[in-house]
Amino acid sequence: MTTTPAPDVPPTSRPDTPRVVTTRADLRTALDGWAAAHPGARRAVVMTMGALHAGHLELVRRARAEVGPDGQVVVTDFVNPLQFGPGEDYERYPRDVAADVALLATAGDDVAADVVFAPAVEELYPDLGTGGPIVRVTSGRIGTVLEGESRPGHFDGVLTVVLKLLHLVRPDAAVFGAKDAQQLLAVRRLVADLDLDVEIVAVPTVREADGLARSSRNAYLSPAEHDEALTLSRALRAGRDAADAGADAPGVLAAARGILDAVDGVELDYVVLVDPATVEDLAPGAVGPGLLLVAARVGTTRLIDNAAVEIAPPATRAAEPDGRAPAPGGTA
Numbered sequence: 001m002t003t004t005p006a007p008d009v010p011p012t013s014r015p016d017t018p019r020v021v022t023t024r025a026d027l028r029t030a031l032d033g034w035a036a037a038h039p040g041a042r043r044a045v046v047m048t049m050g051a052l053h054a055g056h057l058e059l060v061r062r063a064r065a066e067v068g069p070d071g072q073v074v075v076t077d078f079v080n081p082l083q084f085g086p087g088e089d090y091e092r093y094p095r096d097v098a099a100d101v102a103l104l105a106t107a108g109d110d111v112a113a114d115v116v117f118a119p120a121v122e123e124l125y126p127d128l129g130t131g132g133p134i135v136r137v138t139s140g141r142i143g144t145v146l147e148g149e150s151r152p153g154h155f156d157g158v159l160t161v162v163l164k165l166l167h168l169v170r171p172d173a174a175v176f177g178a179k180d181a182q183q184l185l186a187v188r189r190l191v192a193d194l195d196l197d198v199e200i201v202a203v204p205t206v207r208e209a210d211g212l213a214r215s216s217r218n219a220y221l222s223p224a225e226h227d228e229a230l231t232l233s234r235a236l237r238a239g240r241d242a243a244d245a246g247a248d249a250p251g252v253l254a255a256a257r258g259i260l261d262a263v264d265g266v267e268l269d270y271v272v273l274v275d276p277a278t279v280e281d282l283a284p285g286a287v288g289p290g291l292l293l294v295a296a297r298v299g300t301t302r303l304i305d306n307a308a309v310e311i312a313p314p315a316t317r318a319a320e321p322d323g324r325a326p327a328p329g330g331t332a
Contacts, residue, residue, distance in 0.1 A: 017105040018075070018113040020097070023123055027168060030115045034072045042067040043074065044201075045171040047162065050077045050118075051094040052103050055177060055206035055214030060104065061111045062203045063175045074169050075104065077118040081128065082136070082157030094216060117169070124164060136160045142186045145279060146293060147304065150269055155186050162187055166198055174198050179205040179213050181291060181306040182279060205305070207233065213305045220301040228265035229298045235259035235271065236307035239292045243309040249273050249282045249290065252309055256292060269295040269302070276308065287313045 021027045035041070044063035048056055056075075063073045077100055084090035097118045104113045125133060139155035142148065148155050166174065176184050188200050206214045211233040212226065221229055239256035247255065253273045260268050273282045276291040290311055295304045 014112060014114065018101060018116045020101055020116045020118060022117075022119055024119075024168060027115070027117050031072070031074075031170065034114065038070050038072070042071040042172040043170065044071065044173040044175060045074045045076065045165065045169045046113075046175050047076045047078075047165055048100075049079045049093065049216065050097060050100050051216035051219070052077075052100040053214050053216065053218075055179070057103070057107050057111050058206045059175045059177055059203050060107070060113055062201060063173070064110055064112055066173045066175070066201060072115070073113045074115045074117060074171065075100075075113045076165050076169070077116055078124065078161070078165075080157060080161040081121060081125070082160055083151075083154050084157070085151050085153060088151070089217075089220075094219060117165075124161070133160070137163055137190065139186050140189075142182065142189060142279065146270060146272065146274075147182050147295065150295065155183070158183055159186055159190050162190065163194075163196075166196060171198055173201050175201045175203060177205065178202045179215070179305065181276070181293060185277070185279060211237075213303070215303065217301050217303065221298065225265070225299040225301065228263060229301075229303055231260060231263045231266045232294050232296060232303060232305045235294060236292055236305060239273070240307050240309050243290075243311055246312055248284065248314070249286050249311055250284050252290070252292065252311065256294065260294070260296065265298060267297040269297065271295075273309070282311070285314075287311045 019030055021030050031043070044067045046056070046059045046063050060073060060075060067073060077097055079090065079093050079095060081090055097116070101116055104111070104116065121128060127133065136156055137159035139148065139159050143155035176187060178184060184202055190196065191198060191200055208214060210230055212218065212230055213233065218226070235256040238259045239252045242252045242255035253271065256271050260266055260271055271294045273290050273292050274280060275282060276289055282290050288311060290309045291306055292309055293304070293306045295302065
């Protein structure tokens with residue numbers, strides 16, 4: 001792929017199209033050139049596997065807001081083989097860097113990306129054909145439960161490529177979507193446990209107009225399957241509504257599961273209510289913040305989604321005539 005000249009120009013005359021680089025050397029040139037022309041400017045990275053959609057654009061928008069007009073925004077566009085297991089959709093995962101760059105180029109000034117790093121697999125993993133890389137990141141317990149249990153080795157692969165890209169891009173901030181809640185937690189632990197000097201910024205889940213969480217895999221869904229997939233977001237709303245109405249943890253989980261169990265076209269993998277900091281199951285008597293997570297297969301497509309809930313203390317629930325927790329700052 002041909003690269004365009006480095007944008008050694010003030011941000012007011014930023015090129016309309018991001019510079020596309022495919023090698024480590026060209027990436028370093030793009031980063032160093034910008035840093036030399038904009039001393040003291042911040043840099044943010046948005047890591048993607050391509051197939052960009054409106055959800056990704058929200059991440060880029062947040063990245064631009066984090067670094068300001070003088071800062072540099074790097075979007076990585078790489079389908080990472082280490083995070084796909086046997087029989088998963090690595091080979092058929094959509095790849096179209098030109099379309100991704102075109103989308104970024106027309107997204108508007110508040111979504112301006114400066115560099116797209118789209119390396120070949122051999123560029124990041126030169127010894128992959130012989131079994132490498134030998135040294136990889138281990139995700140620990142986070143990688144053995146929920147998504148990790150369903151997809152063994154997935155989070156090890158995610159954290160390995162995240163660490164490589166953080167070293168290559170050297171950002172001040174890295175922006176991730178909250179839809180992949182377990183991934184976000186794993187990345188935050190990576191940064192904290194390995195003392196990485198980068199701020200992890202989370203962006204709320206971006207949804208389609210009908211409530212379905214934005215995902216590159218939504219393109220696999222037929223119209224009928226798309227309708228069935230809406231069961232996931234409906235289940236999360238039911239769980240959140242139950243919590244708002246004063247339900248305890250088992251009640252919240254039962255409300256969500258009831259919606260999922262009522263639809264034949266949804267093959268449930270799991271629906272759980274967990275501590276958002278540890279992904280440990282919430283105890284029946286737990287109060288405070290919880291994270292409702294769901295994973296299911298619709299047709300041949302595996303989808304995930306999540307919603308934050310707040311479990312009110314029993315005394316508070318009992319004190320409210322309608323069962324609802326008081327508004328923030330209110331009294332029981």
